[in-house]
Amino acid sequence: MRLFVRTAETATGDRVRTYFQARAAEMGSATAGGGGVFALFDAPFVPAVLQRMLADAAK
Helix, strand or coil: CEEEEECCCHHHHHHHHHHHHHHHHHHCCCEEEEECCEEEEECCCCHHHHHHHHHHHCC
16 A cells, blocks of 8 residues: 655645654554655555554544
């Protein structure tokens, strides 16, 4: 699963990258990165991870 996010401002990009990095650390086989207004998450597809991310985004 690869997620690429482009935000409207750098501060939001920083928050998204921090979130992606936390999820990647939990999985071990995932990576997260980006810079400025861009954020990237790359991991093997696990439906529960996607469900969690969508639930967290709704908060």
